[in-house]
Every structure is written in C-alpha cells, then in structure tokens.
Amino acid sequence: MSNILNALSLSASGMDAQASRLRHVSENIANADTPGYRRKTVSFDSDMRAPVPGTVSVGKVALDKSELSEMFDPGHPLADANGKYQGSNVDILIEIADAREAQRSYDANLKIFDQARQMSQGLLELLRR
Template sequence: MESFFGSMITSAHGMVAQSTRLRVTSENIANVDTPGYTRKIVTFEQLATDEGTEIVTTGPITFGKEEHARIRDPAHPLADPDGTYMGSNVDLMVEIADAREAQRTYEANLRMFDQARQMASSFLDLLRT
C-alpha cells in the first residue's frame, strides 16, 4: 500500500514541476516581442524522501544565454543613435516545443497518479471482501 502512495506522491510532484515549467514557458511566449526580455529556463532537481522514494522539484529559474536580437527601427523610443534596440532572446518555436513537452509530461504524470489511485482503491476493495 505504501508503494501506491509513494507513486502518487512522485506523480503529484512531477505535475507541480511541469505546471511551473508550463507557466514559465507561457511567460516567455507572452514576452517574445518585449524589448530586452531575457528568456527564463526552469531547472529540475531530484530529491530523496524519508520514505525512500525520489521526487522531482523545480530548482532555481535561470536565464537563457542566447544573444538578444538587434532590431533596426529608428522610430522606436528605445532606439539608440544607430537606430537599433535590443529585442528579446526568446525563440518562439523553442518555447512552443517546450510547452508541448511540459504538457505531455504533465499528462503522463496525471495518468500515473490516476493508475496508482485506481490500484490502491482496488487493493482496498480486496481487503474489504
């Protein structure tokens, strides 16, 4: 019975981590056209619990090292004397791929959680009979 709950705890932590990843990816997508915006990246850490199971948590949010795009627009209020300004370093295709991966991983954790819940319920039903 303990392994069922351990599986559910592991899956729940995975869902929390992937929802954080999806939130940060959504922020990146929302700021793709914001001048000077730096892409955020979620890191993950693996922790061992007292029960002997291992869970995943989010680590510190880091910033992308990619170069910011230089955009030429002399009429822009942030333009320097050369008529350029610094755009964001967010690649929309990378963010969409990250969001899709986070969504699928979240769904996999949800299916695992539901499967463990059903198995625990079936086990309890067997004990009652």
Template sequence: MAGDALSIAASGMSAQSRRLRHVAENMANADTPGFRAKRVAFEADGAGGVRPGGVTLDARPLPRVHDPAHPMAGTDGFYEGSNVDLVMEIADSREAQRSYEANLRMFDQVRQMRTALIDLLRR
C-alpha cells in the same frame, strides 16, 4: 508504496506546471525589448520525485533590431530585442504538457489500484 508513487507523480505534475508557467511567460514577452527567456532546471528530491530548481536566464545574446521609430531605439536606430525563440517555446510547452499528462495518468492508475485493493480487502 502507493503513497510514494502518488507523491512521485504529484511532484512531476508540480514541476511541469512550473515549467509551463515559465514557457507561457516567455511566449507572452517574445516582443518585449530586452527580455531574456527563462529556463527551469529540475532536481531529484530524496523520495524519488523531482522538483523544479532555480530559474536561469537564457545567455544567448539579445538580437539588435533596427527600428528608428521605436522609443527604445538609440541614436543609431537600433534597440535590443528579446531572445525568446517561439518555435522552441512551443516545443517546450508540448513536451511539458505531455510529461504532465503522463504523470497524471500514473497518479490516476495508482489511485485506481489503491481503490481496487481496498475493495478486495473489504470482502
């Protein structure tokens, strides 16, 4: 039972870690022309935990940016920017961080309970 709880908490930490990696990549590429934000969906695994699913690209249209001096600008002076919304990415990173920390606390609590049980059994 404790092993199951540890596995579930570990799966949550792993999934949120992957989510944070994609959020960081999105934020780093917010000014990269043509970059589409990446999203990670979660799937339930058979043991009650969670695992990251496939990565999808944000389907929102890329904004047209007018900058005739930009090397990627067409003859009309426009180029396609990135569809990364920094406010959403910051909110997403905070949510993922809090979820990771909650799973870490659960992992630690189960570990402490297991240690206390072993100590009781030794007496």
C-alpha cells in the same frame, strides 16, 4: 499500500514540476516582444532527502545567456542613434516545443497518478469484502 502512496507522491511532484515549467514557458511567450527580455529556463532537481526519495522539485530559474536580438526601428523610443534596440532572445518555436514536451510529461505523470489511484481503490474494495 505504501508503494502506491509513493507512486502517487512521485507523480504529483512530476506534475507540479511540469506545471511550473509550463508557467515559465507561457511567460516567455507573453514577453517575446518585450525589449531586453531574457528567456527563463527551469531546471529540475531530484530530492533524495524527501520523505519519498526521487521526488522532483523545481530548481533555480535561470536566464538564458544567449544574445538578445537586435531590432531596427528608428521610431521606437528605445532606439539608439542608428535606429536599433535590443529585443528579446525568445524563440517562439523553441517555446512551443518546450510547452509540448512539458504537456506530454504532465500527461504521463497524470496517467501514473490515475493508475495508482485506481489500484488503491481496487485494494480498498478487496479489503471491504
């Protein structure tokens, strides 16, 4: 029974990590047009000291160090004397791809969680007989 509980714990930690990733991706998409905004990235750490070794935890959120895009709009309040200002470094296509990958990983963890839950229910049904 403990192996089933470990599978539930591992898949739940994976779902939690991917949900955090999706939150940051949606935040990046929402701020794609915000001047000076830097894309946030999430790293995952394997927590070997946890009660269930191998659970996934969200590491530090890092800011993307790539160059900010340069926008030309002389009427913008942040524009310099040349009519340029710094936009964000968010690429919508990359964010959509990251969101799709996170969603698929979340779904895979959810299937594992559901399978382990069904196995534990089956085991309890056998024990009741």
